[in-house]
Amino acid sequence: MDGAAAAARRVISALLRTGDDTAADMAGMAKQLHAVADQLEEHAPARETRLVNMWRGDGITRHDPVTGPENALAPPLRLTGRADGSVEGTVTLGIAYQGPPGCVHGGVSALLLDHTFGVANHWAGLSGMTAELTLRYRRPSPLFEPLTITGRQISVDGAKIRTVGGIAAGGRDCVTAEGLFIAKHLPRPR
Template sequence: MTSDVEGAPYDPELMAAVADLGEALRGLVDASVRTTVPAAELHEVAAVVRAARERLAVSTRPATRLPVLDDPVVFRRVYNPVSGVGSALAPPVLFRSATADGVDGAVIARTSFGLAYEGPPGFLHGGMSGLVMDQALGAAAIRAGLWGMTARLELDYRRPVPLDTPVLLRARVTEHAGRKAVVTGTIAPASAPDTPLVEARGLFVLPREELRAAYFAEITDASGRHAPPSRPTDATAPSGTGA
């Protein structure tokens, strides 16, 4: 068994298999939007994919049950749509301490977006920018020892984000008081990190105890035991100490 720092142990073989399938699925999604093969070939591949789906659907979990590999305490979320290694949707993005790269701020990540995330031809869909920046801002709040659920997310689209191009994500907490935290961040070309393409500002609020109890009343761990989160479960813990 393997464990993250202070996290629950997990099966490393299962983790490797989930990551392997996630990588394969992301490759399939990317190939599916780039391919120019004829219709007959597409039908044949579709049949193969449906057969694979049937094999996976033999054993499934309800939405209220956490995956066996997840551990919200250390923010291990293997199917997170931005950072999950097992997600077919995720780029995936790995956030880490910004100071580890000598860049001011709380968290930083480098990634690129393929054709599966296209909005305007050749550029990133604006909604994907919102998804990724929500994740980045949440990760920065966690890095600062804060957390909450997104109460407001504002984005300014300065320039379109090009596809198949390395970009830099940065985010940091700028204000916090009581149950509220304000976090700001940017998406910029990796080659020009001080020229933002997208600017984001988010308000994160820790729900009152009675609301948290209501929101997560049906959430269980993989064994079926009630497991309401006491910390956020939709962001990735940045690596590095920042020291």
């Protein structure tokens, strides 16, 4: 399934890279893509069943829209826990994540950081749900260049978890952020 999701990522990007002003047969592409979706949907279990299945186990999930290898929306970002308690990953974003010309959409940066903070909290041993997130945009984050994404839990006070991190390119901060999380989780469906 990871392979099919990776192929779907190629399609998303290739659609945007090609555009309407070419000889590409977009109607034919749509037809082929609908055929794939039809074949998949024939095998899809009931939605409620799938919502249980996809949360099976207690570890990290594989379907989220940031790191999930099964989710074609995800770049995917791969995060690694470090000995100092932080997590870090490097990702190069393409045309589908564009905001200003040639740059990462500010909201995409927020998406990556919110998720990274969640993983950082998990890595530090206590995670929860986002209560507040503040992002400061210091310079545009470039597309097509490696971005370093970091997150680190800095304090736990009862159920209140504070986490900081950011996005850097070429050693310079592009976005810095801080989050307040509450140590609580919605139950995994069973």
